[in-house]
Amino acid sequence: MKKTVLEVKNLFKSYDGKRNVLENISLEFKEGELVSVIGSSGAGKSTFLRCLNKMITPSSGDILFNDESLMKAGKKDIKKIRAKIGMIFQHYNIVKQLTTIENVLHGKLGQMSSLKGLLGLYTESDKKEAFELLKELGLKGHEYKKCGNLSGGQKQRVGIARALIQNPNLILCDEPIASLDPQSAKVIMDILKDITEKKGITCIANLHQVDVAMKYSDRVIGLKNGKILFNGPPSKLTKEIIHEIYGAKNGELIVDETDSLDTSNKVVA
Ligand SMILES: Nc1ncnc2c1ncn2[C@@H]1O[C@H](COP(=O)(O)OP(=O)(O)O)[C@@H](O)[C@H]1O
Ligand SMILES: [Mg+2]
Numbered sequence: 001m002k003k004t005v006l007e008v009k010n011l012f013k014s015y016d017g018k019r020n021v022l023e024n025i026s027l028e029f030k031e032g033e034l035v036s037v038i039g040s041s042g043a044g045k046s047t048f049l050r051c052l053n054k055m056i057t058p059s060s061g062d063i064l065f066n067d068e069s070l071m072k073a074g075k076k077d078i079k080k081i082r083a084k085i086g087m088i089f090q091h092y093n094i095v096k097q098l099t100t101i102e103n104v105l106h107g108k109l110g111q112m113s114s115l116k117g118l119l120g121l122y123t124e125s126d127k128k129e130a131f132e133l134l135k136e137l138g139l140k141g142h143e144y145k146k147c148g149n150l151s152g153g154q155k156q157r158v159g160i161a162r163a164l165i166q167n168p169n170l171i172l173c174d175e176p177i178a179s180l181d182p183q184s185a186k187v188i189m190d191i192l193k194d195i196t197e198k199k200g201i202t203c204i205a206n207l208h209q210v211d212v213a214m215k216y217s218d219r220v221i222g223l224k225n226g227k228i229l230f231n232g233p234p235s236k237l238t239k240e241i242i243h244e245i246y247g248a249k250n251g252e253l254i255v256d257e258t259d260s261l262d263t264s265n266k267v268v269a
Contacts, residue, residue: 002030005169005202006052011061013047013226021047022226025061029170032200034193036213039223040246045206048223049172052204053085054078066169083110086163086201090175092155096148100139100158103147104130107162126165133161137191153184160191164199171195173205177212189216210242 006029013022021044029035037045050056052063054070063070065081073081086107087093094103108126109117122130134143137157142150147158156176163171173192177185193216196203207213213220214234222230222237222245230241 002032004028005031005066006204007064008052009062009064011048011051011063012059013044013051013056014059020059020226022051022058025226025228027221027228027231029202029204031169031202032196033218034196034203034205034216035219035221036205036207036217037221037223038207038210038213038245043223044226045223046174047226049174049204049206052170052172053082053087079110083166084169086166086168086171088156088159088163088171088173088176090178092152092159094147094155094158094162096146098147099144100134100147100150101127101130101143103158104133104161104165107165110166129165130161133164134158137161138187151184152180153187156180156184156188157191160188160195164195164201168201170202170204173203175206175208178208185212192216210237 008025008027011022011025012020014020025048037048039045047056051058054063054073058071061071065085068077068081070078070081095106102120105120105122105126108122112121131143134140137160139154139157139161142154147155150158159176171192176192177188180188189212192203192205195201196218205213205217214237217234219232220230220234220237221228222241224245224247229245230237
């Protein structure tokens with residue numbers, strides 16, 4: 001039986017104290033699982049992901065990371081927990097003026113004292129690791145390029161290297177491929193899959209594309225209006241459930257412009 005890395009218990013979130021954006025979410029995530037969260041815009045995917053490392057404070061409920069409660073954790077404990085949780089964003093969140101290697105090393109900041117971090121006092125082994133990760137992710141030769149000059153797919157790979165250098169147990173990905181062309185998106189999803197399988201890291205990814213979610217995930221979670229509508233393997237995610245998750249009117253899907261609702265099980269390309 002694989003270890004539970006993250007447990008979400010009766011999670012509620014309301015921004016205004018009136019409407020629940022997340023309502024009674026209870027979920028478990030195992031070591032090495034690749035789980036995608038799907039749902040239309042406004043379903044609560046980003047709020048959910050940001051609650052998982054307490055970037056957003058839940059209204060009630062609890063989140064246990066390696067059995068430690070985030071709700072009970074003090075500031076120092078949260079810093080320690082966050083050091084073991086990597087994050088990947090739609091717009092990469094890299095510093096464009098800095099080099100690739102510098103951006104990767106930023107992932108080490110959570111484990112360093114503020115002063116050392118401020119002075120950029122990375123160890124030789126940190127630097128070696130950063131080079132190694134960039135090589136693994138196909139970015140050898142780009143180490144000293146300014147990140148602003150890289151392509152979108154390359155920037156996202158820098159984002160992944162920055163997360164991996166934290167040596168995380170969990171990586172949270174908020175729309176990691178939403179800004180990428182299909183080929184770059186495939187590269188990124190292949191890398192995420194590889195990370196979960198070979199390094200045993202748990203990945204939770206918010207995805208717009210149902211076909212991508214189905215192709216790559218061990219498990220899919222469907223959110224609608226902050227509630228879980230589906231939680232199971234891709235093989236159990238039927239067209240009817242997909243319609244329900246995205247909302248259907250007179251048998252027609254209500255599509256928002258950023259949603260790709262291709263439900264065929266084909267490769268993104
Ligand atoms: N900082 C915020 N303050 C108030 N409401 C917010 C905030 N962030 C998100 N919301 C609202 O919460 C709901 C869920 O948003 P979000 O988590 O971004 O969904 P998704 O990522 O699925 O598009 C939406 O109705 C959104 O308007
Ligand atoms: Mg979002």
